[in-house]
Amino acid sequence: MALAAVLWFGETMSAVPLRNNKAGVGEARTVTVLGATGSIGDSTMDLLRGARDRYRVEALTANSNVDALARLAREFGARFAAVADPARLGELKQALAGTSTECGAGESAVIEAAARPADWVMAAVSGAAGLKPALAAVDRGAAVALANKECLVCAGDFFMQRAAKAGACILPADSEHNALFQALSSGNREELVRVIITASGGPFRSWAAADIEQATLAQALKHPNWSMGQKITIDSASMMNKGLEVIEASYLFALAPDEINVLVHPQSIIHGMVEFSDRSVVAQLGAPDMRIPIAHCLGWPDRIVGPSARLDLAKIGQLTFEEPDFERFPGLQLAYDALRTGRGATTVFNAANEVAVAAFIAGQIRFGAIARLVEATINDWIRTGNLALLTSADDAIAVDHGARKRATSLLPQIALKAS
Numbered sequence: 001m002a003l004a005a006v007l008w009f010g011e012t013m014s015a016v017p018l019r020n021n022k023a024g025v026g027e028a029r030t031v032t033v034l035g036a037t038g039s040i041g042d043s044t045m046d047l048l049r050g051a052r053d054r055y056r057v058e059a060l061t062a063n064s065n066v067d068a069l070a071r072l073a074r075e076f077g078a079r080f081a082a083v084a085d086p087a088r089l090g091e092l093k094q095a096l097a098g099t100s101t102e103c104g105a106g107e108s109a110v111i112e113a114a115a116r117p118a119d120w121v122m123a124a125v126s127g128a129a130g131l132k133p134a135l136a137a138v139d140r141g142a143a144v145a146l147a148n149k150e151c152l153v154c155a156g157d158f159f160m161q162r163a164a165k166a167g168a169c170i171l172p173a174d175s176e177h178n179a180l181f182q183a184l185s186s187g188n189r190e191e192l193v194r195v196i197i198t199a200s201g202g203p204f205r206s207w208a209a210a211d212i213e214q215a216t217l218a219q220a221l222k223h224p225n226w227s228m229g230q231k232i233t234i235d236s237a238s239m240m241n242k243g244l245e246v247i248e249a250s251y252l253f254a255l256a257p258d259e260i261n262v263l264v265h266p267q268s269i270i271h272g273m274v275e276f277s278d279r280s281v282v283a284q285l286g287a288p289d290m291r292i293p294i295a296h297c298l299g300w301p302d303r304i305v306g307p308s309a310r311l312d313l314a315k316i317g318q319l320t321f322e323e324p325d326f327e328r329f330p331g332l333q334l335a336y337d338a339l340r341t342g343r344g345a346t347t348v349f350n351a352a353n354e355v356a357v358a359a360f361i362a363g364q365i366r367f368g369a370i371a372r373l374v375e376a377t378i379n380d381w382i383r384t385g386n387l388a389l390l391t392s393a394d395d396a397i398a399v400d401h402g403a404r405k406r407a408t409s410l411l412p413q414i415a416l417k418a419s
Helices: 039-049 066-076 086-095 107-115 128-139 156-166 175-186 209-213 230-238 240-253 291-299 330-341 345-361 369-383 393-418
Strands: 006-009 012-015 029-034 055-062 080-083 102-105 120-123 143-146 169-172 192-199 260-264 270-276 281-285
Touching: 029 039, 029 107, 029 128, 039 055, 039 066, 039 120, 039 291, 055 066, 055 107, 066 080, 066 086, 080 086, 080 107, 086 102, 102 107, 107 128, 120 128, 120 291, 128 143, 128 156, 128 393, 143 291, 156 169, 156 240, 169 175, 169 240, 169 291, 175 192, 175 240, 175 270, 175 281, 175 291, 192 240, 230 240, 230 345, 230 369, 240 260, 240 330, 240 345, 240 369, 330 345, 330 369, 345 369, 345 393, 369 393
Parallel strands: 029 055, 029 120, 055 080, 080 102, 120 143, 143 169, 192 260
Antiparallel strands: 006 012, 192 270, 270 281
C-alpha cells in the first residue's frame, strides 16, 4: 500500500480515506478555514481567491480581528463566520449586516464552524484553543489540513486515533511535514529507514553560544528566509520550532524518535527527505512559500495551479547542509527527550515554551533562558509525578494549563539565574 494513502498507527497501517474528495461535475468542493485572518489563513484565502470555480467557502473564523473576518466573509460569500472573542459578536453582526452570513462568537461558535458540512477544513487556529475545533472536523470524517501544532504536540496519540476511527484524512500543511507526506509516497512502511526534516538554522545559525544568550528580540525576529508570525519566528531562532516538528512527525506518521533526523539547510529549498532501505533518498523541493504546501493539501490527491514563484536552481547555485548543534540550540534536544518520555511531556514542552517566548518578548528573560525555562518546567513536572497518559482533549488542555502555571512560577528564578 502506497504511503501517501495511509497514515500509520503503531505497527499497523490504517487507511485514512479522503471523504468527498472528488466533487461531482460542476460541483465545487466546500471548504472551511479556521484561523482565516492569520498568516496561514491569508495564504489559504489567497489560493482560494485564485480558484473560485473549484471551491465554495462554508465557514471562516478569527480570534478577534472582526474587520478582516467580515471582509473575507463578504468577499467569499461564507455561510458562517465566527469570532473566538465572545465580546465581539455585536461587532461581527454589524459588519455583516445585509448579508446572508450567519454569525457566532466564543469557543462554541468556532467549534460549530468546524463541525459544519465542509469537505475540507484548514485547521490554523494557533495554540491549545485549536484542539477542540480540529477534533470537531476530524470526528465527522472531514479532510483536515493541519497547521496547528498543538493538536499533535499536545494530544498526538488520541488525535490520530480519533482521525482513524472517524475515517478523517489528516493532510500536513506545515512545509516540512507536507514534504515528508509527498516523499513517503515513494515506498512502503517496511522499506522506510528514516525521515529527515530540514531547518534553515534561523538568524543565529552561525552565532557563538554567548552571543545567542544575549540576542535581542529584534535580532530573533530577522529570519533569513521565511516571513512568519512573531512566535514561530522566535521558535525558529531557538530551533524550538524544529523540536515541535520532530514531535509532530512522530505522531503524524507513527515514527520512533530515532527514525526522525534534523538537518540544517540554510537555503530552505529542500523541506523534507525520506530514506528507504535501498538507500534511495526522496526529497521535496520548493521556494520558501507556505502557499506551496497549502496548495498541495487543498488539491490533494490532485494538484492545483499555484501562484508561487518557480524554483530556479541554477539561480540559487548551491544547496548546503550542516548537522544541528544541540549544545547551542538545546531546545531541539529537549524536544527529543520529551518525545521519548511521553505521557504528557510533549504537552508540557509546548506550554513551557509558549510561556518562555512570551517572557522573552516582554523583556523578562534573555533569549538563552527560553530553553532553560522549558527544561526546568519539564524536570519539575516529572519530579512531582504528574506524567500520565492523555486520553481526551480535556486531559491535554488540563496538562497544558497546569504546565503554563508551573512555568510561570519558575520564571523568576530562571530570570534571576540569567541576570
